[in-house]
Amino acid sequence: MIPEVGHFALILALALSICQCALPLLGAHRNDQAMMGVARPAAVGQFVFIAISFGCLTWSFLQSDFSVLYVASHSQLSLPTAYKISAVWGAHEGSLLLWVLLLAGWTVLVCRYSSELPEKFSARVIAVMGGLSFGFLLFTLLTSNPFERLLPAAADGADLNPLLQDPGLAIHPPILYIGYVGFSVAFAFAIAAMISGDLDQKWARWTRPWTTSAWLFLTVGIALGSWWAYYELGWGGWWFWDPVENASFMPWLIGTALIHSLAVTEKRGLFKSWTLLLAISAFSLSLLGTFLVRSGILISVHSFAVDPERGLFILAFLGIVIGGALVLYAWRAPSMDSEAGFRPVSRETFLVLNNVLLVIATALILGGTLAPLFVELLDGSKISVGPPYFEIAFAIPMVPLVLLMAIGMHTAWRNQAPKALVNKLRLPAMVAVVVGILIPLIFYGGTSVMLAVGAIAAIWVMLASVIDPIRSWKRGAGSVALTRGAIGMSVAHFGVGFFVLGVTVVSAFTVEADRNLRIGDRENVAGYEFELRGLKNTTGPNYQALEGEVDIYKDGDFIGQVRPQKRTYLVQKSPMTEAGIDAGWNRDLFVALGDPLGNDAWSVRLQYKPLIRFIWLGAFIMALGGLIAASDRRYRLTATQKESVRIQQGEPA
Amino acid sequence: MKPRQQRMLAVGLTVAGIAIAAMLTLQAFKDNMMFFVEISEVEKGNYPADRNFRVGGLVVEGSVQRAPGELMVAFDLTDLTSKLTVNYAGILPDLFREGQGIVAHGRLNDSGTFVADEVLAKHDENYMPPEVADSLAKAAAAQEAISKSETAKQ
Amino acid sequence: MLKFVVPLIAFGLLVGVFIKGLDPERDLKKLPSPFLGKEAPHFDLPRLKVPNERISNQAYDGEVAIVNFWATWCVGCRQEHGFLMELSRTSDVPIYGIDWRDQREPALQWLSQLGDPYVASGFDADSVTGINWGVYGAPETFLIGKDGRVLLKHLGPLSRDAWENDFLPAIAAAEGNQP
Numbered sequence: 014m015i016p017e018v019g020h021f022a023l024i025l026a027l028a029l030s031i032c033q034c035a036l037p038l039l040g041a042h043r044n045d046q047a048m049m050g051v052a053r054p055a056a057v058g059q060f061v062f063i064a065i066s067f068g069c070l071t072w073s074f075l076q077s078d079f080s081v082l083y084v085a086s087h088s089q090l091s092l093p094t095a096y097k098i099s100a101v102w103g104a105h106e107g108s109l110l111l112w113v114l115l116l117a118g119w120t121v122l123v124c125r126y127s128s129e130l131p132e133k134f135s136a137r138v139i140a141v142m143g144g145l146s147f148g149f150l151l152f153t154l155l156t157s158n159p160f161e162r163l164l165p166a167a168a169d170g171a172d173l174n175p176l177l178q179d180p181g182l183a184i185h186p187p188i189l190y191i192g193y194v195g196f197s198v199a200f201a202f203a204i205a206a207m208i209s210g211d212l213d214q215k216w217a218r219w220t221r222p223w224t225t226s227a228w229l230f231l232t233v234g235i236a237l238g239s240w241w242a243y244y245e246l247g248w249g250g251w252w253f254w255d256p257v258e259n260a261s262f263m264p265w266l267i268g269t270a271l272i273h274s275l276a277v278t279e280k281r282g283l284f285k286s287w288t289l290l291l292a293i294s295a296f297s298l299s300l301l302g303t304f305l306v307r308s309g310i311l312i313s314v315h316s317f318a319v320d321p322e323r324g325l326f327i328l329a330f331l332g333i334v335i336g337g338a339l340v341l342y343a344w345r346a347p348s349m350d351s352e353a354g355f356r357p358v359s360r361e362t363f364l365v366l367n368n369v370l371l372v373i374a375t376a377l378i379l380g381g382t383l384a385p386l387f388v389e390l391l392d393g394s395k396i397s398v399g400p401p402y403f404e405i406a407f408a409i410p411m412v413p414l415v416l417l418m419a420i421g422m423h424t425a426w427r428n429q430a431p432k433a434l435v436n437k438l439r440l441p442a443m444v445a446v447v448v449g450i451l452i453p454l455i456f457y458g459g460t461s462v463m464l465a466v467g468a469i470a471a472i473w474v475m476l477a478s479v480i481d482p483i484r485s486w487k488r489g490a491g492s493v494a495l496t497r498g499a500i501g502m503s504v505a506h507f508g509v510g511f512f513v514l515g516v517t518v519v520s521a522f523t524v525e526a527d528r529n530l531r532i533g534d535r536e537n538v539a540g541y542e543f544e545l546r547g548l549k550n551t552t553g554p555n556y557q558a559l560e561g562e563v564d565i566y567k568d569g570d571f572i573g574q575v576r577p578q579k580r581t582y583l584v585q586k587s588p589m590t591e592a593g594i595d596a597g598w599n600r601d602l603f604v605a606l607g608d609p610l611g612n613d614a615w616s617v618r619l620q621y622k623p624l625i626r627f628i629w630l631g632a633f634i635m636a637l638g639g640l641i642a643a644s645d646r647r648y649r650l651t652a653t654q655k656e657s658v659r660i661q662q663g664e665p666a
Numbered sequence: 667m668k669p670r671q672q673r674m675l676a677v678g679l680t681v682a683g684i685a686i687a688a689m690l691t692l693q694a695f696k697d698n699m700m701f702f703v704e705i706s707e708v709e710k711g712n713y714p715a716d717r718n719f720r721v722g723g724l725v726v727e728g729s730v731q732r733a734p735g736e737l738m739v740a741f742d743l744t745d746l747t748s749k750l751t752v753n754y755a756g757i758l759p760d761l762f763r764e765g766q767g768i769v770a771h772g773r774l775n776d777s778g779t780f781v782a783d784e785v786l787a788k789h790d791e792n793y794m795p796p797e798v799a800d801s802l803a804k805a806a807a808a809q810e811a812i813s814k815s816e817t818a819k820q
Numbered sequence: 821m822l823k824f825v826v827p828l829i830a831f832g833l834l835v836g837v838f839i840k841g842l843d844p845e846r847d848l849k850k851l852p853s854p855f856l857g858k859e860a861p862h863f864d865l866p867r868l869k870v871p872n873e874r875i876s877n878q879a880y881d882g883e884v885a886i887v888n889f890w891a892t893w894c895v896g897c898r899q900e901h902g903f904l905m906e907l908s909r910t911s912d913v914p915i916y917g918i919d920w921r922d923q924r925e926p927a928l929q930w931l932s933q934l935g936d937p938y939v940a941s942g943f944d945a946d947s948v949t950g951i952n953w954g955v956y957g958a959p960e961t962f963l964i965g966k967d968g969r970v971l972l973k974h975l976g977p978l979s980r981d982a983w984e985n986d987f988l989p990a991i992a993a994a995e996g997n998q999p
Contacts (some may be wrong), residue, residue, distance in 0.1 A: 163899060167898060310838065325842055328835065343824045347824050400698075527737055527756050590760055610735050610737065611735055616756075765951075
């Protein structure tokens with residue numbers, strides 16, 4: 014009964030999505046209040062029905078209703094309750110439902126917080142989001158129905174993939190999807206602007222907080238995914254340049270460019286066509302990512318097992334949505350650019366470079382990801398592109414970007430006197446060079462060109478980011494306080510530096526060793542001693558495990574004990590490695606059990622990973638910066654109030 | 667320097683910078699692009715001699731050998747037509763098992779053994795990496811063709 | 821203002837590449853059986869239900885038959901089981917099962933709980949038969965002609981659509997060819 018209710022609710026939501034899309038669009042065209050007025054109620058209604066549907070699926074999992082095929086395929090009686098819930102979005106059909114739910118959620122938020130937008134504009138925005146919802150709901154109902162029945166019902170389910178039975182991976186998809194789906198708001202704003210032909214600074218101001226919010230969730234989502242891969246996959250790696258990872262990273266890069274481009278459009282009314290194209294591209298890359306991951310077109314260790322028929326549907330949807338947007342773009346963009354000028358040394362120039370470098374990075378990653386497909390279609394050979402390509406291709410535009418970032422954030426709009434810039438940044442630059450070369454040498458015993466460049470760039474950005482906040486704080490009360498926008502920018506950029514430092518140090522100084530250990534043996538890796546004390550059998554709720562006890566010493570002092578496990582999950586009989594990690598703010602010690610080697614020896618993976626936590630911490634700091642910036646009061650003020658406040662504050666960003 | 671010369675210098679440097687970056691990127695791509703070579707092809711000698719490449723096949727039952735207590739492991743891979751011995755000195759993936767389809771990256775050494783620096787198994791024990799399955803099918807088809815023509819000759 | 825059309829053109833090209841990439845011929849999971857049109861590989865296995873008896877291709881020699889690879893750990897097999905039961909009642913074509921990489925006890929339980937659509941099932945514990953037939957996942961279903969040739973190979977659960985659109989015409993053609 015419940016699954017049928019869930020199914021029916023989706024059908025109702027589909028019907029509402031048609032109304033939500035068609036009527037307001039028509040209404041905006043004809044200036045018909047009644048038709049435009051359908052938008053908000055339809056959106057709310059859609060959300061309610063999708064939420065009901067999602068609730069029904071969740072209920073089916075909690076009740077272990079194995080007469081539902083999806084539940085039987087991905088759950089099990091002995092699965093812990095928390096994972097029964099996260100199993101809802103653990104595979105293709107359920108994760109689509111999550112996508113659709115979050116899209117409806119974002120739409121409702123837009124309805125709620127769009128009172129200052131003109132009627133026609135908000136009607137069009139909500140209509141576009143309704144159209145997107147229609148496409149996804151149709152896809153779900155036609156090809157990926159999570160409520161399909163399995164009759165007679167199975168006695169017990171096939172269990173959730175053990176890899177997914179983990180808290181990190183439980184929350185990673187929802188947060189990631191909030192980001193992916195959130196870019197649809199900027200997309201809808203762009204479409205609405207192109208339909209009406211009006212795109213101005215006000216439009217940019219409206220779009221910014223939505224975009225920044227989506228971006229910050231995507232940042233956290235990607236960071237969580239990386240952190241999860243690190244501790245769960247058992248290899249100590251944190252990024253593999255796997256097609257699925259790339260699919261999530263590309264929208265992030267373009268989203269970052271979009272945030273910056275919006276700043277220019279808001280402040281100076283420039284870069285309109287850039288901003289439009291970036292707004293279209295960010296969400297397009299989200300859709301493209303969905304396609305790549307679910308169509309089976311690319312081979313990936315992570316991809317959902319789906320078939321090409323579904324792929325064709327998604328591709329058709331992609332074609333209509335993105336193609337349509339690009340047609341609008343080709344039609345409207347030529348008339349949009351304005352004539353305001355700027356000198357070579359100005360913030361505008363730096364932001365142009367920012368856009369260009371981010372787009373180049375994205376293109377290189379996209380190229381590397383799709384290359385196996387292109388080559389295979391051209392001459393049939395099967396190739397794969399190894400991670401080092403991506404690392405080099407990514408570093409090439411990014412190193413200049415990071416270096417320029419430090420300068421750009423202090424550069425004035427329109428025209429900046431180079432001398433003032435040099436004076437401001439001279440000291441941080443020198444400190445960065447010294448620290449960037451010395452610290453690796455002192456703490457880690459080495460340096461190289463890439464390492465030095467990375468460390469210098471990271472420290473320079475961090476120092477440059479705190480100059481203004483420190484000055485503002487020193488001046489104390491009575492002076493112009495920094496806006497949240499400016500603080501957010503400083504925090505986010507500081508996060509970038511932090512992140513780069515982590516990546517640079519861990520890439521240069523990580524030590525990875527596979528050793529064989531018998532009980533009582535000690536191995537020395539990177540100055541730490543690892544001793545295998547014992548092995549014992551343990552059980553978990555739905556698995557059995559062999560657990561190792563490994564003691565770690567440094568210079569003779571006991572540091573801690575880690576317990577790596579080799580688990581066998583009872584239903585799927587699949588083995589899984591759980592790493593034992595001794596975490597610290599400045600280094601991780603990573604231990605994973607391998608295989609029995611005979612003679613009571615075991616292969617063990619021992620790794621020393623300096624500053625690896627800086628990577629995820631840096632990402633979280635970036636996201637925090639985004640949160641602060643998005644909450645800037647000017648986004649909440651009405652148009653007239655905003656103008657006077659801006660004049661008073663001598664708005665920097 | 668006059669402004670015009672400054673601009674030309676800037677443009678020149680930018681172009682040079684882009685050219686260098688493009689060359690580095692292309693080189694990185696070529697260096698890291700790995701071909702997948704069927705085991706039958708390796709046996710015939712059709713494989714890249716001086717770079718890493720990928721092979722895939724089924725792990726031959728009973729072929730996994732390891733000197734007790736040592737990390738180095740040797741096993742045979744087959745596409746049901748030809749065999750290839752693989753050496754690997756690391757920790758094998760969880761899903762590595764005899765009879766399972768796996769993919770390995772590495773290169774062939776002088777004695778015809780494939781020295782792997784990475785061994786991969788797909789995260790789903792019930793399905794084979796598609797390249798392996800494809801390769802098995804091709805090899806089997808080739809074999810059928812050969813045996814058919816041999817019976818025809820008789 | 822040509823530059824504004826460039827993104828659209830680039831996107832169009834990309835979609836073209838993707839369409840080619842989705843071509844079912846290329847489908848990395850839908851591999852052509854190397855035996856399509858050729859004689860099916862031989863097999864000779866102990867029977868699942870009666871271990872000291874054996875079953876081999878000879879069982880269906882001279883008639884059109886279906887060979888279905890299944891296992892208790894495979895969810896798709898569970899999904900198609902109901903349909904196989906229906907076919908075993910409504911269709912004249914005998915269905916032979918090969919229990920692949922499975923365990924005898926759970927397999928026997930499965931058949932007794934859910935019903936047995938098979939004339940007989942072979943027990944292929946070490947999956948040698950599966951490998952010989954190019955099976956790389958379960959379920960897989962083969963249609964064998966009267967002369968022992970493989971007429972069709974279907975990957976994944978056997979659906980009504982596939983049965984009506986692919987299998988029935990092939991069966992009719994195979995039956996019709998016999999004088």
